[in-house]
Amino acid sequence: MPLPxxxxxxxxxxxxxxxxxxxxxxxxxxxxxxxxxHTTLPFLDFEGLTNPPVVAMxxxxxxxxxxxxxxxxxxxxxxxxxxxxxxxxxxxFGADLICLHLxxxxxxxxxxxxxxxxDVALAVAEAVSVPLIIWGCDEEKEDxxxxxxxxxxxxGENCLIGxxxxxxxxxxxxxxxxxxxxxxxxxxxxxxxAKQVNILVADMGFPVDRIVMYPTTAGLGYGFEYAYSxxxxxxxxxxxGDRMMMTPILCNIGTEAWKVHEAIxxxxxxPDWGALKERGPLWEATMATALLQSGADILIMRHPxxxxxxxxxxxxxxx
Amino acid sequence: xxxxxxxxxxxxxxVRRAIQRKDKEVVRDLARRQVExxxxxxxxxxxxxxxxxxxxxxxxxxxxxxAVDARLCIDSAKEVVFEPxxxxxxxxxxxxxxxxxxxxxxxxxxxxxxYDAELIALTIDEAxxxxxxxxxxxxxxxxxxxAMEQGLSPDALYIDPVVLPVSALQDQPACxxxxxxxxxxxxxxxxxxxxxxxxxxxxxxxxxxINRTMLVMAIAHGLDAAVMDPLDTELMDAxxxxxxxxxxxxxxxxxxxxxxx
Numbered sequence: 001m002p003l004p005x006x007x008x009x010x011x012x013x014x015x016x017x018x019x020x021x022x023x024x025x026x027x028x029x030x031x032x033x034x035x036x037x038h039t040t041l042p043f044l045d046f047e048g049l050t051n052p053p054v055v056a057m058x059x060x061x062x063x064x065x066x067x068x069x070x071x072x073x074x075x076x077x078x079x080x081x082x083x084x085x086x087x088x089x090x091x092x093f094g095a096d097l098i099c100l101h102l103x104x105x106x107x108x109x110x111x112x113x114x115x116x117x118x119d120v121a122l123a124v125a126e127a128v129s130v131p132l133i134i135w136g137c138d139e140e141k142e143d144x145x146x147x148x149x150x151x152x153x154x155x156g157e158n159c160l161i162g163x164x165x166x167x168x169x170x171x172x173x174x175x176x177x178x179x180x181x182x183x184x185x186x187x188x189x190x191x192x193x194a195k196q197v198n199i200l201v202a203d204m205g206f207p208v209d210r211i212v213m214y215p216t217t218a219g220l221g222y223g224f225e226y227a228y229s230x231x232x233x234x235x236x237x238x239x240x241g242d243r244m245m246m247t248p249i250l251c252n253i254g255t256e257a258w259k260v261h262e263a264i265x266x267x268x269x270x271p272d273w274g275a276l277k278e279r280g281p282l283w284e285a286t287m288a289t290a291l292l293q294s295g296a297d298i299l300i301m302r303h304p305x306x307x308x309x310x311x312x313x314x315x316x317x318x319x
Numbered sequence: 320x321x322x323x324x325x326x327x328x329x330x331x332x333x334v335r336r337a338i339q340r341k342d343k344e345v346v347r348d349l350a351r352r353q354v355e356x357x358x359x360x361x362x363x364x365x366x367x368x369x370x371x372x373x374x375x376x377x378x379x380x381x382x383x384x385x386a387v388d389a390r391l392c393i394d395s396a397k398e399v400v401f402e403p404x405x406x407x408x409x410x411x412x413x414x415x416x417x418x419x420x421x422x423x424x425x426x427x428x429x430x431x432x433x434y435d436a437e438l439i440a441l442t443i444d445e446a447x448x449x450x451x452x453x454x455x456x457x458x459x460x461x462x463x464x465x466a467m468e469q470g471l472s473p474d475a476l477y478i479d480p481v482v483l484p485v486s487a488l489q490d491q492p493a494c495x496x497x498x499x500x501x502x503x504x505x506x507x508x509x510x511x512x513x514x515x516x517x518x519x520x521x522x523x524x525x526x527x528x529i530n531r532t533m534l535v536m537a538i539a540h541g542l543d544a545a546v547m548d549p550l551d552t553e554l555m556d557a558x559x560x561x562x563x564x565x566x567x568x569x570x571x572x573x574x575x576x577x578x579x580x
Contacts, residue, residue, distance in 0.1 A: 195571035202580070237569045244577045245569060 007047045010239035014038040014297075015209040015246045017182060019097065019160050020131025026156035026180070030129035033096055035212075035297040036248035041235065042293055043317045052318050053292055055307055056133055056300045057095035058254050059085045061112065061120045062104040068264045070280040071302055082120050083127035090128045093304040094311060097160075099133040100124050105146045106137040114149035121150045125157060133160045133184070133300070144171045151175035160184050160212055160250075160298075166197050173204045182210040184250060189216050189223075191230050191237075198244045211247045212298065219256035219263075219287055227251075231294035251291045254302030257284035281305040289313050320562060321360060321544035322555075323392050323413070324353030325517060327379060329366025338368040338375050346379055347386035354387045356549040357579060360413055361387070363404075364394035376400050380407050392439070392546070398426055405434040412436040415546070416479065418443040419458035428469040438466070439477040439513055442498070448481050450491070455480050455498040456505070463506055473506040477513040477544055484521035485529060492519065492533060499540040513544040531557040538562060 016037040021027025039048035063079045064071075078085040082100065089095040100121060104112040112120075125132060134150055136143035143163070148171060151161055155178075162184025164172040169185070176183045183201055187194035194215050202208045215234065218227045231249055238245040257263055263283035267276050284306035288299050292314065301307050326349050329335045337345035350361055361383060369375035372395060380391060393404045394415035405412050416439035417427035431438040442449065442458040449455050459478045466476055480498040483491045495514070503509045514537060520529035531554045534545060538561040549555055559578045562568055571577055 191569060192571045195569055195577060196573060199571060199573045199577055199580070203576075233569075242569055242577075243580055244571070 008040065010040055010048065012039075012239045012241040012243075012246060013049075014235070014238055014248060015211075017209060017212055017248050019133075019158055019182060021156055021158040021180075025158070027158055028125065028129070029131050029157065032158070033131050038239075040239065042295055045318075052314050053297050053299060054096040055094075055288075055311055055314075056097035056099040056298055057089035057093060057307060058099045058101055058300050058302055059089060059124065060104075061100065061102050061117065062109055067302075068258060068280065070264075070277065071258065074304055083123040086124045086128045090130055093307050095130065095307070097131050097133055097298070098124060098128055099135055099300045101135040101137075102146065102150070103137050105142045106139050107142070109137070111142070114146040117146045118149045118153045122153055125154060131159065132157065133162075133298075134181075135162055135184075138163070140168045144168070147172055148175045151179045151181055154181070155179035158182065162186060162214060164197060164201055166193055166200065169197060169200050170204065173201050173206050176210070177204070177206055182212060185211050185213045185247070187213070187215050189218075189226055189230055191215070191233055194230070194234060195237075195242070195244050198247055202244070208243065208247065212250050213247045214250045214252070217251045217253065217256050217291065219253075219260045219283070224287070224290075228291065228294045231291065231296065235295035248297035249295050250298040250300070251288070251296040252300045253284055253288045253291065253306075254300055257287045257306075258302060281309070285309040285313075292317070320538065320542075320558060320567075321511070321513075322358045322549050322558070323360040323362050323513070323544065323546045324350075324356075324358035324389075324549050325362050325515075325546045326353055326548060326550065327361055327383065328364040328394070329368030329375075330364070335366070335368040338365065338379065341378070343378075343382040343385070346382035350383040350386045350389070353549050354389050356552070357555055358389060358549040360390040360392050362392040362394045362415060362546050364415075365400075372397050372400050373403055376404050377407055380404060384409050394546075401427075401430060405430065405436060408434070408436075413439060413477070415439045416441050417462075419462045420445050424462065424465045428466060428471060431475065432469055432471055437475045437477060437511075438471070439479055440466075441479045441481050443481060448483070450488075450494070452494045452497040452501065455494065456501045459498070459502050459510070460505055463510060467506075472508070473510045474508040476510040478502045478510050479513050479515065482514045482516065482518045482533070484523075485519055485533075486522045492536075496536055496540045499537055499542050503541040511544050512542050513546065514542060516545045516547040527551055527553060530554055534558055535561040539565065 014036040018032050018034045020029035020032040037051045086098045102117045104110050160182045163186040165186040185197040218224050263280045281303040288310045365372050365375040390410040392413040392415045414436050417423045418441045440462045442455040444458050480495045499512050502512050519533045520526040
């Protein structure tokens with residue numbers, strides 16, 4: 001008896017989003033990075049097109065105050081200089097993209113003025129040739145002042161810039177439209193709002209195929225499962241033909257993984273949890289590999305060992 | 320839900336005049352507006368507007384295909400119209416329609432096969448329009464079996480339970496709704512189910528209200544296509560909302576707009 005054909009045929013396709021621009025394209029990147037384009041669920045290449053996700057490494061514009069020693073030992077020598085930090089991530093750790101997190105603009109972290117943020121962003125753009133993600137300070141007021149200035153300074157580089165949440169999407173969208181960047185659309189673990197934000201951004205005349213969504217992520221337990229199921233449902237809706245959900249998905253792994261007790265608590269506190277040196281990177285890598293299956297297209301990560309393991313894993317899955 | 324726009328029909332005065340005066344712009348405009356309003360396919364029916372039904376059909380199709388890329392639903396009471404119309408069709412055609420009468424099936428099934436067309440089949444047989452749910456389902460079953468014998472997949476078939484005016488036959492809408500649900504159980508993959516919606520409200524004073532109430536109930540019973548007026552915005556809104564409530568689209572605050580994007 002012949003085996004029944006169980007392959008799913010989907011009507012939708014995830015948008016192909018290209019980040020970065022070379023000289024010929026009006027930027028200064030050495031190459032571009034393309035994500036999305038899938039016609040089936042992640043890595044099911046017997047069913048359709050499935051393209052490799054990419055790893056962005058996180059660089060802050062100030063020396064991080066709460067990073068555990070396991071991370072600090074890799075970055076302490078460069079974290080006072082974001083350009084050097086970015087270069088290390090690309091040259092030593094193989095980052096596909098750099099995610100510059102402009103935390104320093106926040107009043108809680110020094111209130112760096114927009115022009116200062118711009119100078120940091122330009123220095124990072126100068127130091128590395130991979131495409132960039134520009135992440136604000138997660139304070140609406142400061143982001144609305146700072147993002148237009150940074151966006152304009154990087155005009156033509158085709159960065160991915162965020163955040164665009166439901167109640168504050170206009171400034172980022174207008175800047176990205178004017179300066180030719182992609183928009184990172186934010187929703188807090190809510191699939192309906194994820195769709196709504198995409199519609200709102202698109203309503204401003206912004207091309208849907210230059211939106212990436214960040215439905216937020218969690219590093220443990222119930223929160224993790226919830227995030228996973230939202231990514232998965234988004235992807236299923238998109239493949240079933242929902243055009244407003246066909247945007248690629250970004251997952252912030254580093255921030256979440258390195259908050260979790262299991263990744264950072266000492267061996268004295270938990271002798272039965274195994275060696276901390278392995279446990280931290282392993283937690284980050286495991287969280288990332290799990291979310292790859294939920295449809296993640298861009299992973300933002302921190303620990304070099306976790307990055308190496310996940311990049312290898314992606315390669316193996318794509319074989 | 321496959322929305323088949325009903326407006327390009329010689330029964331409407333503007334279309335009738337356009338056919339007689341050879342005014343393509345009227346047809347093109349109706350085609351464009353229906354597609355913009357959400358029709359994925361357009362019904363094309365000369366009706367009684369011309370003594371040259373083949374020529375008039377080809378002229379209508381030409382005008383439409385100059386304006387839009389939508390699929391065409393070739394609708395005629397005259398068999399002679401179909402082959403030349405199917406030849407001229409750019410997208411995958413829909414034939415509107417065969418019935419369950421053997422003679423009709425013998426004509427339309429091979430034609431659908433030859434042109435890779437989808438086929439609307441009315442649950443009417445030699446005895447006419449049935450008045451019960453059971454008789455409709457029985458004819459639908461006969462149509463399905465004949466189609467499968469011909470090698471036509473059930474999902475290339477649109478079974479039409481024949482909607483009759485509520486003003487004349489008030490017991491019929493309930494039978495139609497029940498039949499829709501039963502059609503979907505007849506095969507795997509199930510056949511599509513279509514209605515010619517506007518007939519329900521013939522000779523009533525509240526046509527849009529009756530049309531959209533019927534459409535919503537039919538969708539709840541499993542309807543997945545309708546020949547209807549996409550220019551009726553409230554009708555389209557009701558359809559989108561019905562599908563939303565059946566979990567066919569992902570909710571968001573702008574769900575009407577999202578559907579239309």
